[in-house]
Amino acid sequence: MSSVFRVSTRLRSTVRLPAARALSTTAGMRAAEKSYFPNEPTAPSVSGTIPGPKNQAAATELDEVFDVRSLNMLTDYNQSVGNYIADLDGNKLLDVYAQIASIPVGYNNPHLQKVAASPEMACALINRPALGNFPSSDWAHILKTGALRAAPKGLDQVFTAMAGSDANETAYKAAFMYYRQLQRGGPEVEFTEEEMLSTMNNQGPGSPQLSILSFKSAFHGRLFGSLSTTRSKAIHKLDIPAFDWPQASFPQLKYPLEDHAQENAAEEQRCLAEVERLIKEFHNPVAAVMVEPIQSEGGDNHASPAFFQGLRDITKRTKVLFIVDEVQTGVGATGKFWAHDHWNLSSPPDMVTFSKKAQTAGYYFGNPALRPNKPYRQFNTWMGDPARALVYRGIIEEVERLGLVENTRITGDYLYGGLTRLSEKYPEHFQNLRGKNQGTFIAWDTPKRDQFVAKAKSFGVNIGGSGPSAIRLRPMLVFQKHHADILLEKIEQIVQVL
Amino acid sequence: MSSVFRVSTRLRSTVRLPAARALSTTAGMRAAEKSYFPNEPTAPSVSGTIPGPKNQAAATELDEVFDVRSLNMLTDYNQSVGNYIADLDGNKLLDVYAQIASIPVGYNNPHLQKVAASPEMACALINRPALGNFPSSDWAHILKTGALRAAPKGLDQVFTAMAGSDANETAYKAAFMYYRQLQRGGPEVEFTEEEMLSTMNNQGPGSPQLSILSFKSAFHGRLFGSLSTTRSKAIHKLDIPAFDWPQASFPQLKYPLEDHAQENAAEEQRCLAEVERLIKEFHNPVAAVMVEPIQSEGGDNHASPAFFQGLRDITKRTKVLFIVDEVQTGVGATGKFWAHDHWNLSSPPDMVTFSKKAQTAGYYFGNPALRPNKPYRQFNTWMGDPARALVYRGIIEEVERLGLVENTRITGDYLYGGLTRLSEKYPEHFQNLRGKNQGTFIAWDTPKRDQFVAKAKSFGVNIGGSGPSAIRLRPMLVFQKHHADILLEKIEQIVQVL
Numbered sequence: 001m002s003s004v005f006r007v008s009t010r011l012r013s014t015v016r017l018p019a020a021r022a023l024s025t026t027a028g029m030r031a032a033e034k035s036y037f038p039n040e041p042t043a044p045s046v047s048g049t050i051p052g053p054k055n056q057a058a059a060t061e062l063d064e065v066f067d068v069r070s071l072n073m074l075t076d077y078n079q080s081v082g083n084y085i086a087d088l089d090g091n092k093l094l095d096v097y098a099q100i101a102s103i104p105v106g107y108n109n110p111h112l113q114k115v116a117a118s119p120e121m122a123c124a125l126i127n128r129p130a131l132g133n134f135p136s137s138d139w140a141h142i143l144k145t146g147a148l149r150a151a152p153k154g155l156d157q158v159f160t161a162m163a164g165s166d167a168n169e170t171a172y173k174a175a176f177m178y179y180r181q182l183q184r185g186g187p188e189v190e191f192t193e194e195e196m197l198s199t200m201n202n203q204g205p206g207s208p209q210l211s212i213l214s215f216k217s218a219f220h221g222r223l224f225g226s227l228s229t230t231r232s233k234a235i236h237k238l239d240i241p242a243f244d245w246p247q248a249s250f251p252q253l254k255y256p257l258e259d260h261a262q263e264n265a266a267e268e269q270r271c272l273a274e275v276e277r278l279i280k281e282f283h284n285p286v287a288a289v290m291v292e293p294i295q296s297e298g299g300d301n302h303a304s305p306a307f308f309q310g311l312r313d314i315t316k317r318t319k320v321l322f323i324v325d326e327v328q329t330g331v332g333a334t335g336k337f338w339a340h341d342h343w344n345l346s347s348p349p350d351m352v353t354f355s356k357k358a359q360t361a362g363y364y365f366g367n368p369a370l371r372p373n374k375p376y377r378q379f380n381t382w383m384g385d386p387a388r389a390l391v392y393r394g395i396i397e398e399v400e401r402l403g404l405v406e407n408t409r410i411t412g413d414y415l416y417g418g419l420t421r422l423s424e425k426y427p428e429h430f431q432n433l434r435g436k437n438q439g440t441f442i443a444w445d446t447p448k449r450d451q452f453v454a455k456a457k458s459f460g461v462n463i464g465g466s467g468p469s470a471i472r473l474r475p476m477l478v479f480q481k482h483h484a485d486i487l488l489e490k491i492e493q494i495v496q497v498l
Numbered sequence: 499m500s501s502v503f504r505v506s507t508r509l510r511s512t513v514r515l516p517a518a519r520a521l522s523t524t525a526g527m528r529a530a531e532k533s534y535f536p537n538e539p540t541a542p543s544v545s546g547t548i549p550g551p552k553n554q555a556a557a558t559e560l561d562e563v564f565d566v567r568s569l570n571m572l573t574d575y576n577q578s579v580g581n582y583i584a585d586l587d588g589n590k591l592l593d594v595y596a597q598i599a600s601i602p603v604g605y606n607n608p609h610l611q612k613v614a615a616s617p618e619m620a621c622a623l624i625n626r627p628a629l630g631n632f633p634s635s636d637w638a639h640i641l642k643t644g645a646l647r648a649a650p651k652g653l654d655q656v657f658t659a660m661a662g663s664d665a666n667e668t669a670y671k672a673a674f675m676y677y678r679q680l681q682r683g684g685p686e687v688e689f690t691e692e693e694m695l696s697t698m699n700n701q702g703p704g705s706p707q708l709s710i711l712s713f714k715s716a717f718h719g720r721l722f723g724s725l726s727t728t729r730s731k732a733i734h735k736l737d738i739p740a741f742d743w744p745q746a747s748f749p750q751l752k753y754p755l756e757d758h759a760q761e762n763a764a765e766e767q768r769c770l771a772e773v774e775r776l777i778k779e780f781h782n783p784v785a786a787v788m789v790e791p792i793q794s795e796g797g798d799n800h801a802s803p804a805f806f807q808g809l810r811d812i813t814k815r816t817k818v819l820f821i822v823d824e825v826q827t828g829v830g831a832t833g834k835f836w837a838h839d840h841w842n843l844s845s846p847p848d849m850v851t852f853s854k855k856a857q858t859a860g861y862y863f864g865n866p867a868l869r870p871n872k873p874y875r876q877f878n879t880w881m882g883d884p885a886r887a888l889v890y891r892g893i894i895e896e897v898e899r900l901g902l903v904e905n906t907r908i909t910g911d912y913l914y915g916g917l918t919r920l921s922e923k924y925p926e927h928f929q930n931l932r933g934k935n936q937g938t939f940i941a942w943d944t945p946k947r948d949q950f951v952a953k954a955k956s957f958g959v960n961i962g963g964s965g966p967s968a969i970r971l972r973p974m975l976v977f978q979k980h981h982a983d984i985l986l987e988k989i990e991q992i993v994q995v996l
Contacts, residue, residue, distance in 0.1 A: 062637060062638040065638060065646055066638065069872075070631060074632075078621060080625060085632070099627055099879070102879060103625070107625050116619070121614070125613075125614040126606060126610040126611060128889075129597055130600065133598065134583070136573055139564070139572075140562070140564065163660050164878075177738075196736070200714075202741060203740075206737075211739070224724075224726070225739075228700055234697050238697050238704055239679075241706060242705040243722070243741075245700060284739075355879075376734070377734075377736070379568055382661055387623070391626075
């Protein structure tokens with residue numbers, strides 16, 4: 001195994017073929033590039049219709065006890081390997097959806113197999129600690145060699161959580177406590193009797209009507225606080241009570257970017273002005289601004305570094321916190337470990353949340369004042385899962401060892417080049433191609449999106465959409481040029497039959 | 499190992515010694531009863547002060563990156579076994595707190611070790627699925643042989659989650675969607691344009707101002723929706739925005755119960771009348787009533803089966819859902835697998851939530867109409883963790899194989915007998931002893947509670963409090979009579995020095 005990895009590491013730095021050549025040299029590319037997974041299929045294989053008979057029977061059985069209406073496919077994980085996902089009928093699909101963007105280093109990754117078989121893992125699985133009260137003796141070590149080794153610049157603390165939604169909500173809680181602490185005049189100022197009494201009745205001043213500002217089309221999760229900042233689709237929100245919190249416009253950029261530079265800059269300025277106005281005027285005071293580097297569920301909406309620099313400046317000036325939701329963008333997919341590394345901010349975000357490809361969750365922060373002023377204010381029984389923290393550490397090790405962020409950057413550029421060619425050839429199927437220089441975090445709009453996604457399986461590709469009309473690419477970090485060649489080939493075949 | 503378990507199974511049914519004899523026959527008991535863990539210490543061992551030097555040094559190191567102000571002790575899980583928890587300085591404490599009531603079958607349980615080492619576990623750890631989209635081929639099987647084999651009577655469906663808070667919140671979401679569906683006239687009635695638009699702005703009618711009714715002193719979690727139903731302590735709630743939801747009084751019973759039967763019945767009737775009035779009159783309509791079988795964080799507050807039968811009847815009559823939060827009470831601790839099994843309800847609760855001793859989380863339900871009318875309404879990326887679902891299955895297997903619910907019932911009765919004797923001997927230290935016939939879910943009030951808990955470690959016992967003045971016992975299901983004898987001995991020693 002390690003020799004394969006050494007070879008591939010060397011190959012990562014070879015000059016990439018011009019995109020123009022790529023589409024016609026798939027075989028040549030495959031020969032030139034060693035796969036990270038020697039036992040990975042060389043191409044998708046599909047026999048018969050999908051879902052096949054075994055899949056359908058299994059879905060019927062599962063339906064007895066578990067809602068299957070969002071079922072995509074029942075999966076044979078033992079037969080899945082690297083970038084290929086297997087179903088029960090023996091089909092093997094190139095997976096560029098990757099469990100909703102949450103598999104980083106491939107199915108049945110050998111290094112993670114070792115992590116799973118380690119004594120530390122067994123101990124974490126069977127002796128699950130209440131981390132706030134009884135952390136294991138090696139918890140500091142696990143954090144320092146794991147989650148914190150990959151911490152965003154300037155943020156050297158972590159609060160661990162279970163998934164994206166509670167990572168975001170605990171960050172919101174930290175923001176609210178910090179905001180009130182500033183109002184009160186510092187951490188040593190005690191709560192008033194009135195606060196103590198009113199909060200037990202869910203009323204102010206103890207339970208204040210503060211807010212988190214998020215953006216139109218944002219997705220930050222589905223629990224009550226996070227859902228109040230989610231503005232992706234009505235179906236995500238209907239019938240669920242929500243807090244009266246403000247939303248600002250997210251820039252709607254026009255593509256290609258180079259043809260609309262001035263217009264797009266003006267659009268971003270308009271949105272920034274709206275943010276500032278809402279912070280100053282919204283009736284429930286804003287404690288924090290929450291933003292995704294690339295709005296993901298909401299349709300792969302990008303903005304420029306200048307926009308995010310503007311947000312950082314406004315939040316500094318107005319003394320509200322700036323939280324970056326890297327749940328979907330984080331851990332290498334954009335060609336940087338964190339997407340906000342693309343922005344060159346003057347000072348780091350106040351908090352950065354993570355989940356998905358980290359396989360665990362939480363928020364990073366740097367300012368010690370974001371630890372609440374008393375214990376048990378930010379607390380829960382488990383506060384994460386050390387078993388999953390060990391997996392995250394294994395992922396970070398694998399990303400470093402194989403140079404997977406660099407791989408994603410290079411492969412992403414290559415893939416973007418190929419898609420540019422396709423968009424020129426089939427303009428009716430490729431609109432607003434976006435994600436240039438954003439690793440493999442690439443998307444485009446197409447009027448026949450749902451048909452495209454549905455058809456893709458029969459061509460051997462597992463692919464997803466986002467927002468009303470986008471195809472979103474979310475391959476793993478082990479997605480290589482030879483996978484990109486296959487994907488481009490298949491995409492072309494699909495659009496030809498739409 | 500299995501022979502030990504056979505012996506202990508036989509011994510479970512031996513007639514228990516009268517409690518009166520217990521305190522003086524510890525050694526005799528130890529000889530008569532085989533431990534589930536042959537390698538468990540026979541008694542706690544403490545040397546020097548706690549925390550010792552290694553613990554203090556490790557806490558200082560952890561503090562660099564992780565808030566340690568709620569730290570109880572840094573734990574050496576490799577050295578912990580069965581009912582004994584080890585710290586870094588070699589101390590071994592009898593653990594009747596058990597990771598805030600969340601360890602069921604003992605530290606380093608051999609059966610769970612096998613589960614942790616199984617190929618299924620490795621696969622679940624390294625190929626984490628988005629369960630709503632890409633469940634593994636054996637997901638139905640894992641649920642049927644695991645979580646659902648232990649499902650409460652009448653509830654044959656499960657929605658899986660990550661921890662207690664999101665289990666409760668997803669249950670609330672199901673309740674709100676169900677409530678609005680009834681209002682609309684059925685699952686086939688489409689959302690209106692006005693609903694679709696208003697919900698994107700967090701306003702009604704799409705985001706309706708509905709509510710969940712909970713009880714004073716309740717604890718249901720710390721995310722925004724669950725925290726709005728939590729009424730345990732101000733420190734849990736301060737500075738966090740909350741929904742305007744109603745709270746009813748929870749019965750405050752007087753002890754001993756047999757001396758206050760009429761008074762207590764009247765108190766319960768008063769609370770039930772308050773619930774009914776709030777359901778009928780509260781300005782934000784109530785979609786569900788949420789209740790713990792025993793209020794746990796809030797101070798170990800009990801109520802009678804008649805009270806819960808009354809709640810079931812009121813919720814039926816007023817057509818709101820009845821949700822039982824078994825996060826802390828579930829999985830055997832009360833001498834029944836589910837605490838609400840004690841109630842003999844005329845019809846089951848609409849939903850029952852679980853976490854902690856299950857080591858995973860979710861809510862059970864039976865009525866198919868509680869599946870929302872469209873896919874993706876109750877959904878998130880992971881929807882739980884199959885690795886933890888496998889652990890839950892292993893726990894259920896162990897509970898069944900060893901008859902641990904029965905063990906807990908018998909040991910609980912025995913322990914309660916011993917505590918009754920202590921409360922007669924030291925009435926100033928034992929007030930409102932409660933939890934009779936509730937397995938080991940036993941508590942009492944004491945004016946020097948915090949000193950008691952702090953002192954306990956030096957006597958070799960890890961023990962916790964709840965509410966303002968209670969000691970709560972939360973031993974594991976593998977807590978046996980010989981452990982009870984040690985605990986009773988230590989408790990007596992502690993109160994003698996207070």
